[in-house]
Amino acid sequence: xxxxxxxxxxxxxxxxxxxxxxxxxxxxxxxxxxxxxxxxxxxxxxxxxxxxxxxxxxxxxxxxxxxxxxxxxxxxxxxxxxxxxxxxxxxxxxxxxxxxxxxxxxxxxxxxxxxxxxxxxxxxxxxxxxxxxxxxxxxxxxxxxxxxxxxxxxxxxxxxxxxxxxxxxxxxxxxxxxxxxxxxxxxxxxxxxxxxxxxxxxxxxxxxxxxxxxxx
Ligand SMILES: O=C[C@H](O)COP(=O)(O)O
Ligand SMILES: CC(=O)C(=O)O
Numbered sequence: 001x002x003x004x005x006x007x008x009x010x011x012x013x014x015x016x017x018x019x020x021x022x023x024x025x026x027x028x029x030x031x032x033x034x035x036x037x038x039x040x041x042x043x044x045x046x047x048x049x050x051x052x053x054x055x056x057x058x059x060x061x062x063x064x065x066x067x068x069x070x071x072x073x074x075x076x077x078x079x080x081x082x083x084x085x086x087x088x089x090x091x092x093x094x095x096x097x098x099x100x101x102x103x104x105x106x107x108x109x110x111x112x113x114x115x116x117x118x119x120x121x122x123x124x125x126x127x128x129x130x131x132x133x134x135x136x137x138x139x140x141x142x143x144x145x146x147x148x149x150x151x152x153x154x155x156x157x158x159x160x161x162x163x164x165x166x167x168x169x170x171x172x173x174x175x176x177x178x179x180x181x182x183x184x185x186x187x188x189x190x191x192x193x194x195x196x197x198x199x200x201x202x203x204x205x206x207x208x209x210x211x212x213x214x215x216x
Pocket of ligand 1: 022164186
């Protein structure tokens with residue numbers, strides 16, 4: 001396993017790329033090629049979801065074979081997920097929501113964490129636990145950029161990674177908000193491209209996204 005990279009706080013994660021690819025991966029053989037394909041397109045961060053039986057093995061391969069990519073594990077739902085993610089070298093954790101048990105486990109892990117939030121009370125709970133940077137999920141279904149703009153008045157110090165239903169066109173409307181650091185999305189790694197091991201397409205999607213979204 002490569003050396004642990006320096007721990008970034010959650011807010012630092014939001015500054016790595018305008019878009020964090022949310023990846024569902026079955027085939028460990030394609031884990032490193034996929035991460036390299038994203039990096040070749042200018043996206044040096046991956047959120048690999050714990051949604052497949054092989055996700056942890058895929059994560060281990062990325063950490064071992066592509067250490068230049070910052071690896072987060074998503075769909076972290078339980079303290080056991082936190083332990084498993086840490087064991088394979090995850091550099092940050094992402095959840096679709098958060099519970100007291102999850103906050104406690106994350107605190108013990110020492111890893112940066114983007115807790116999922118969909119209400120202002122959940123944002124306040126995240127802030128109480130010391131997490132200034134949070135996921136806003138599912139973004140489009142929960143109220144989109146208009147809701148985040150309203151939240152920016154009472155909690156301008158929170159920072160958001162909206163995720164859920166966002167694509168290359170809608171991403172800009174989130175990134176224009178001062179409280180948004182990056183967006184998350186699956187559009188850089190479409191299911192058909194992943195199944196076909198189509199690294200050329202993945203690199204092109206990453207390059208297009210970075211070109212379109214890097215600057216206001
Ligand atoms: O569960 C969904 C992911 O977190 C984001 O996927 P999406 O960009 O396709 O909505
Ligand atoms: C959707 C999401 O936030 C996650 O799977 O972690």
